[in-house]
């Protein structure tokens with residue numbers, strides 16, 4: 001063997017009461033970045049090969065019936081976690097590396113923690129083409145614990161292939177080369193580390209595992225973290241995507257939660273926001289491909305696609321702000337740039353309607369802002385519906401073309417109850433609220449100095465002024481105001 005790898009491995013073979021499993025669960029709970037890999041028993045076909053997942057042939061009895069196609073059983077899960085400490089200073093916290101023997105650990109003791117880890121928004125998951133691992137892992141848990149015990153998604157997720165291309169100078173927003181590099185090649189090129197090729201294909205269902213197998217398996221996860229560190233450093237050195245300003249140019253809706261969640265490391269937060277993705281398994285991912293006839297499969301896939309697409313234009317609740325799903329009961333929307341007029345109209349009737357933080361937002365930014373602020377994304381762009389990042393109750397395609405109709409459509413679709421005192425209760429410019437008490441003319445003149453000009457014709461008209469608490473814009477009841485109120489009263493079906 002070569003020089004010993006630069007990490008110690010915890011082999012986890014016990015159940016809930018074992019110290020190794022307890023340590024694994026503690027490390028996962030404290031982790032900010034977790035690298036994942038899985039090994040399964042290789043499937044051999046043809047003479048002499050084992051049928052997938054069949055028990056070892058004990059005697060030369062009658063040939064068993066052909067087994068139903070199944071996914072390989074995952075026998076080993078490798079986890080490398082890094083917790084807090086990889087902060088702005090640069091020094092990375094030590095990694096904890098675990099090799100979890102799924103043939104020995106009761107899967108029921110692991111399932112919940114694993115599922116939570118996969119879905120925790122404050123932990124970045126790293127993997128190398130991990131979707132296949134997830135499919136097999138999900139099938140393995142479902143086979144042991146019942147259908148509901150699969151895994152549905154991993155998010156936020158970062159594929160090390162993308163990191164590799166970034167480090168090689170590719171623009172990740174553009175189309176990446178189609179050639180596929182093996183993890184061994186990536187490790188060799190980026191870290192100068194060579195991973196054993198012969199162990200890669202060893203029998204991962206054999207017990208006991210050799211020391212070499214354990215080290216090899218652990219290194220697959222460990223080096224993912226190492227590669228991520230290079231990426232993290234590069235992002236930091238380049239000072240690129242220094243995120244928070246960029247994201248909050250609006251200044252109004254600071255997306256603090258991801259940042260707070262991922263400790264003080266704003267670079268990590270920005271990596272999550274800018275580069276992470278989501279792996280989600282659909283119904284068809286949970287069925288082995290060989291069980292479907294090719295032609296039918298294609299047809300079904302198309303039909304499903306179409307159905308999904310059309311289905312998603314119909315909005316299905318409850319909305320994210322619904323009290324039943326832990327929301328605050330206050331409707332919140334994010335209007336895509338194409339429908340900014342609708343955003344202003346919604347504000348006029350007192351509805352919280354944000355606009356994108358940047359002028360030409362990437363889909364990812366829109367989706368992130370929607371998700372983080374628990375809004376519903378309103379858009380006319382059908383392309384935005386195809387992203388699975390958002391649940392179907394977080395995006396709605398506005399069908400009407402004119403902003404009056406759009407407002408009526410949104411009020412109707414979301415069953416918004418708008419009362420008269422909500423009208424003109426928000427700043428149409430920035431979506432901010434007004435200060436509680438109207439200003440007198442003198443106060444308004446004072447507040448407007450160097451900022452906004454109050455026409456002198458208003459001076460002797462005994463008007464009330466409101467000031468936006470966010471952008472300081474002043475509003476008053478001009479002639480336009482009463483016309484607008486009338487219009488919105490009828491649009492919102494409020495009878496006075």
Ligand SMILES: [Zn+2]
Pocket residue numbers: 427428429430431432468469470471472473
């Ligand atoms: Zn304002």
